[in-house]
Every structure is written in structure tokens, then in C-alpha cells.
Amino acid sequence: MTRPPFARVLVANRGEIAVRVMRTLQLRGVSAVAVYHRADAGSPHVAMADQAVELVGSGPVAAYLDSAQIIAAALATGAEAIHPGYGFLSENAAFAQSVADAGLTFIGPDAATIALMGDKLSARAFAQAHGVPVAPSVAFDGDFAAFETAVAAVGYPMLIKAAAGGGGKGMSIVREAAALRETVRVAASEATRYFGDGRVYAEVLVEQPRHIEVQVVGDGAGAALHLFERECSVQRRFQKIVEEAPAANLAEDLRAAMCADAVRLASASRYRNVGTVEFILGADGRYFFLEMNTRLQVEHPVTEMITGLDLVSLQLDIAAGAGLPFGQADVVATGHAIECRICAEAPDRGFVPATGAIRHLTVPRAPWLRFESALREGQAVTADFDPMLAKLVVHGATRAQAIDRAGAALADLAVLGLDTNVDSLARVIAHPAFTGGALHTGFLTEHADALAAPAMDDAAQAAFLIAAALGNHDFRQLVDAVPEPYASLGGWRN
């Protein structure tokens, strides 16, 4: 590799993404600084870093959101730049500004771009102004009667969304006028709680939509290009669990139009660093701008696998001022990649998150496979953080091969000690609607019955019960006990 883009970078995150960012820092010869809350003191991201700084605070989440402490840690350790990962402070414009004000480099876009794209209303207006299709919508300015009339004019069903929301949070569907007032009240109250901003708006609901997003990269001076699209339609609670690149069964003209729109948006906003333009695509071929994520995405590895690029490395170069190291024609997609998010949750109980501890971990290994995690045996899984435990990402020459490889890898993976969605993911990717590429964001609901855990036959159940009984300490002692007549003879064990 070329000269290190920075001497030292602080990673303001935890878990798998901190580990993933540090891997590239090490590859590039950049010294890595970790920050951590006491609860994460034994975490792999702390062990992996060249230096680690403890964040003191009331709780683990608050610690990773404490921008003042994080910037102080960067200054104290001599880090030149801060990589925010995803979540936490990654899309916080005030944090990006504070980092810049402290004389450090924020590895991401500038604060103004984060603010522009972070506000759904301003992002929408910006997209619309630059010829990117947006879904018809109605803003709520406090006058309910006017809002109700305008919503009725556009037509139900509508989606009520928080202006400051994202990641599926603060969204609800309203199918009839009677439910509008209560839905808006709850949405505004939740928006105030989670985003500190109670503004909501209504948007046309696209039925059976596909979630297609385009990875973009910009130099901050108006040059931008795309790294193809990802499909993230398999979702529960508006959150992705299976992602792939490229999208299956996507007409070439649609793909080209979406990628061109995304690049135009990135270019117009003088976007710096990597970002993602999300669209919803209706069954009728109409697509609308959803939002722009101004950071590295959870699912970025599928793009890395088809393009052969290292997006974190690209982020470092752009943040260091190197510009875009290649042109659009140099970006080539090869094969197909699929990511499965391994989560601590119970798919058979409405995907409720699970807590517990990792008691056994077996990770599959293959040249075409990446297992991104910060897991270790014995680790406690609490309700403090997102239930995502790991990402299993595979590449294949074709989509069919990628699906086969993902299935084999999921079969080999064992995360024992708490409820996970591993078995459920295996059923998802083996389902004919998935293999056939008939995807939409209601996929899991539509196929809920077929995706539920199948009943066990008696032989399988007996196997579980016998293996469990033999794993029980007291029962095993009874099994191994020396029966009286043999004990008196001695040496019965041979």
C-alpha cells in the first residue's frame, strides 16, 4: 500500500464496525485508538487497538455519544482524525463540526452536508430540486385540519415519518382517515423522544416496495461516482437483515437511472467521503428517494465484495485529501454478494431482542466468506445496544452460488447460549421467493408461515433430548456412575 493517510486515527465506535475499521487502519499502517465504556473493557476492539481510552459516563450508550470526551481522547492521544463508524455520532452534524473545530479530521462529509441529509424534509427538497424523484408528501405544520385535507387529497395509505428520523425509526402506516390523528400524535411524541425534534410528515406508502440503495463516493468538490447498488428488502421492523449486491432482477435501465440519480445528488451536494442514497422501488417501476445516509453502512461489505474495493481505505484517502483515486469506468462489479445479519433475537416470537451470554461460538471459514463480529465466548449480550451480533457475508460467481454458500456457512455457524436468528436466516435464503428474487420489504410477513421453524419429528426431538440430558451435570453423573455390582469388582472401566 501507499503511504499511510494518517499517522493515528481514533475510532469512535464499538463492536464489529470498530474492529472492521481498525483492520483497515492496520493494513494502511495507521495507528488505531479505541474508546470504550467499562462494560466493553474486554472487547476485541479494545484489544486490537494500539491505544485505548476509557470513556466514563452514566451508561454504555451515553459514553459512546459523549462527543466532548471522545474529542478530548483524540487530542490526548495525538490522533489526527476520527472515524465514527455507523450509528452513535456518525450522522451527528454538531459532532462533525466539533471535530473540525478541534483541528481534527472527521472521516465523513462536512457538518453542513450531514445536516442537509439528516433532516428528511431538507434532504427531500434537495433531492427534488436536483431532479431525483421523491414520493408525494404532506408536511404537518400543527394545523391538523389542513393536514387531514391535504393527506386525503394525496390518498391513503400514507406513511407518517419523523423529519429527523432514519433507519426505520419513528415511522408508522396509516390506512384510513380515522386513524390519522392518533398516529400523528404518537409519531410526534416518539420523534420528540428519540430525535429531540417532534416534526412529522406524511408520505405516499408504496405497497410491496423494494429497498434499493446506491453506494456513492465523492471528493467534496463536486466529483462523485457510484459503486453500484445494494438490495436490502428483507427487513423486520423496518430494519434490514439480509442485503445483497447487485440487486436481483433489477432492469438495467432502472439500475442505470438510480445510480445516475444518486451520483447527481452526491455531486450537487459536493458530497465528501462515502455515502448511500436509498430508494424505494414500487412494483410498477416507479422509484422514490428515501434518504441519504452520510456514513459507512452496516452492509458495505457486499459492495466491497463485488467491487474488490476497501471502502474504509477509500474513506481514509478521501479524508486525507487524496481525492477520488479512480474513475467510474474503473469500478467493475464481479459476481454476487449476500450479507446476513446475525442478531440476538427470537424470530418465532415477533423478532423480540434476546439477552444472555455467548456460551459457544463456531465461525465458518472460507475464502469467499467474511464473518464480521466482535464476539467472543462468554460475552454477555445486554439490552444496551443493538441486537446485531455479527454479519456473515459471502461472495459467489452467481447469485445462486452466493445463496448456496450463504446457506452452507449458516449451517456451519453456531452461536449458542441465547436466541438468535441464525436458523431463521437459513430458511429465508432457502425460500423459493428469495432464491427467485421476488423480494419486497414485507417479505418476512408475507412468508411468515413458511419461514417459521418447522415442527420436529420424534427422532430429531429424541436426539435433542438425549444430547441435552447428557449435557446436564447431574444426569451425566448418573450415566457415568459405577453400578454397585461392578464397583465391587473393580476395574470395570477396562
Add this chain to the structure above:
Amino acid sequence: MIRLMIGGSEHAVEIIARRPQLVLSVDGQHHVVEVIAGAGDGIQTLRIDGQTMAFRRAVADDAVWLRIAGRTEAVTPIDPFAREQDKGAGGDDVRAPMPGLVVDVHGAVGAAVARGAALITIESMKLQTVLCAPRDGVIAAVTRQPGDLFARDDVLVRLEPVVVGE
């Protein structure tokens, strides 16, 4: 004999014979079982009625977790003593349906509540849920305060019967 729960149903596993071969009964059905030395990497092997079966097993505090043939299950030993204890409290406890955080507590200890009355608002996965009284009663205990975390199945509110007259 050991009693085990799997997938919501209860089963009994019993030792029928140890020698010359181990025979276990599962709900009355006899199976010849051979424990084969582990192949390493956490894989263990059993031979049940001549069928070789590789599995992974992790023993947690309250359950044995197993992965066999691409299927993961938690098998829970039943402690007959604990079950008797549970019986007394059955129906009076409002338990957490999922792990999360308490947002609001709607009634104080000693308050009479009607069936369906909101007792506690919890938050999980950024969604709020109101847990309601399963029957008429009096709040006997509130185990968590706003801001407190809890795990799934933790008792959050305990009810006692309404005392009608003397």
C-alpha cells in the same frame, strides 16, 4: 430420570441400562446411545440407534443449547421444586415480554387496578409498549423504576388479589 422442556412441551429421559450399552428412554421409547469422543472444534458426536449425529452443545445457566443438523434449540431441565414455587405466584406477575428499559410506571404499590389498566410503559428496540393488568387486583410490588433495564421474563409488576370486605 430428568424432565426436560423443548419447544414448550415436557419430556422425560430415563436411564434404562448402562451396560453392556447405554440405553436411554425418551418418553418411554428406548434408544441405544453411544457417546463418541469429540472431534474437536466444539463438535461432539453421539450414535443413537446406530445413527451418528454431530452436534454442538453449550450449557448455560438455565438451559442446554444445542445445534443439531442446522437447527438450534434450548432444552431446559425442569426443577420440580422451582415449579411448585412458581405456581403460587402464577397469574399475579406481569413479566417483561422482551428485554428493555422502563419508561414510566403508572401505579403505586397499594393501588387497586382493573383488568386492562396500564401498569408500566416499557421501551425495547425504540418502540414503546404498555403492559396492562392481566386481571383486577392491587399492585403488590413494582420491581423497576423509570430508566431501569430488565431482561425478558423479569417480573416488573406483581399483583395481589383485591380484598373485598372482611
